[in-house]
Amino acid sequence: SNDFLTRSNVSLEFQTFFLRSQRIFRGDQTIFLSHQRVFRGDQTVFGTAKGLSAGGAAGMAGSEPVGATA
Structure with a gap:
């Protein structure tokens, strides 16, 4: 029975570890x-x-001087 207790304890620890790593993964x-x-x-x-x-280049390429259109 003692062996069973140890084994269940180990599985519990593993579950805790698994949950913790899941939390880290989610983070x-x-x-x-x-x-x-x-x-x-x-x-x-x-x-x-x-x-x-691109707009600036198009504005520069325009024939009218900058600021001509209000």
Whole structure:
């Protein structure tokens, strides 16, 4: 019976360890998701910057001087 108690104790410890690692994994996932969100935000900013630079180039290529159109 003592052997059984030891074995059940070990399985309990393993379960606790498994739950803890799951929690760590979930935490990592959250970090990963927030990183993705930040990355997507950076992409949006990058896209906007590209749009701005393209608009600037188009404005420069325009025949009329800058600020002519109010």
